[in-house]
Amino acid sequence: MQESDILFLEDSFKKYYFNHFDQITVPERTSEREFGYQKFNSGMTRHISLKDDKELHLMLMQNIPSDVYCSNAYYTFPNLPMNEKDWKEADLIFDIDAKDLNLSCRESHTVSICNDCNEVSKISTHCSKCNSSKLEKKSLPCKNCIDASKIEVEKLSKVLIDDLAITKENIQVYFSGNEGFHVYAYNSQFQEIGSRERSELTDYISLRGAIPETFGMRKLKQNRAYFPDFDDKGWRGRFSKYVFGSKSKRSKIITELLANGYTSFQKTLDDVSENIGVKIDPNVTMDVHRIFRLPGSINSKSGLTKTLCDDLTKFDPYTEASFLSDDTVEVFANSPIEFKLKNKKFGPYNNEKITVPTYAAVYMICKKLARIA
Amino acid sequence: MLALGQDEIAKYPFLADAGQYLKDQGFSLDQFGSDPDLKQLIEKAYERIRVAADGKIYKSDLDGDHVSKEAALPREVFSFLLAIVLLKLSGMHTLIKRFALAEARRAEKYLEKDLANISDESKNQLAIRVIDDLFSVQVKKSDDYFIIPVSDYLKHSINFHEREWKLINRHVENGQVFLSPHETVRLIRKELGTYINSKIINAKTPTMIPGFEDSVNKLVSLSKKFATYTVTTGEYPPCVKHAIEILEKGENLPHSGRFMLATFLLSKGQTVQQIAPLFKNAPDYNERVTLYQLNHLAGTSGSGTQYSCPSCEKLKTQSLCFATSECDNIINPLQFGRKKK
């Protein structure tokens, strides 16, 4: 990124942090958290401890970070090196990202930027100009991406509430600021469990590692009575709804499953898992020392804000998470994909000099599809 | 501490305070060495260890839940307490481990029976309390099942390798896991063994008591049979040394650790027969399974592919790496100790 782009982004971010400081607040039990931030074109600064909103705002104004993070873990000494922090507990966190959902729309809104000559194109294997294979992919998620991610969030909430007894009030959903959602669960029985336990929990949530027996299939002594029913709790119930479809078909499908045998059932399970398992990123949930994007802060991959979704169904990130100013700015844009922000359409642009509002300029610069003119 | 009845102490003797128990019964250790009637109990205690050393569970005089003779109860407890005295006097750690494991299996049977005892509420309440007090697993009864919080379940189940123990393969509802009495007890098996083992390790070693010498000597020669296989660890990298240590202590080495150790030693030219004894002290040791797995890794069975030792990077992510400065610039444990350019 060129110097003028960085200055422009810093200036825009700074205005946001100054004008919207009410939107970016420290989480509860502030002094037990570890904070960290990154500046444009530089590494991560972490092991920071803060007392209150004031200290947070000071940190933001002094450093103008590109990204700000805060631990989901609670420590006695959050500012000491990792092994001296004295880990106490950690909220459960989940990351749902459109890029992990294998969506068919994805190809249509992903571009490749050549690392060697900066050429932007929709060809994903090599640069159309210099043939280099060093490509960086950038995606401009579409409505379908957001809707599909929302469905995963709904699925996740159901498992958390029904199976794991986490209350609705203790679940918070945030738009991640880029391509998905971050879900937090507070005050659960899982606060104190470690990484390996959390990893097991993610396998449960994403329906991974199930054996045929769990869903009624045996190698020997098969019996129809072992198969799940619609009223069963947990995954057996969800399995019934997905595999049998309706109560009237249950019997016929069980006969088929039994006829196809044990090995084929394992394949059925893989397919079921792919379709009804919740697609969360296991690495995020099992990491108990992570610093996770701070709610209310800007995601430098897009210039959008990590925003609380009070009403997930209605939530539209492209109007509700874009907070940068409307002041116009001149940029060279090269974005083969059009996008919509604050209800205005932009692009496609083919290497042209254009004048756009700051929020749109930032979006494109963050995606490496434009530079300050 | 739990307040226990006589028959409960007989079932779970490791819960008793040994010194206090002897005093309450009006005995001193010396008496067991000298009184001819009591001396038989030392024989009994030796037997209890010998059976354990063979990997079997000591068959007690307790006949199911009720006891035939009043006198059988204290004798049952005495033989346990004396066994510990003998073990301490002999100082044979391999025997202690085996003894603790066998006693854990024995207690496990009673726990399971007590849990499943629907006719006697006080019995399953006791078992529930033992499990809660010792292992902080809160068990509640719900119809034919025992339910425990998912978080408690996970803390223990992650030590199992079998897929059936994965949470996804359990009946989960409303934050609880549903288990049978057998599964409930199986869940804490390892911790029960560890608990008994540490109780013995932490017990004071008495000075030799006249009348105990014979049995102690017999124990010493018995333990020779189980001498741990020692490998020279001179040129081994820290991760491998660490894995060997864990196994020698009789602790549980995760599957990934066993995989690393076995593939490392195989690559160094050791044979399956040389490596197998290393796993002998593992809490879940089974000779047939171990040989099968090793042969599989060595490529002498099944697919025929020999598995290679994982990279340092991989081992780091599995928390198996204990790098020292000697590990600088290597990417695989197999390169450890080779001269650097």
Ligand code: SF4
């Ligand atoms: S650096 Fe490699 S060889 Fe050294 S301890 Fe770690 S894993 Fe083992």
Ligand SMILES: [Zn+2]
């Ligand atoms: Zn190029």
Ligand SMILES: [Zn+2]
């Ligand atoms: Zn899309």
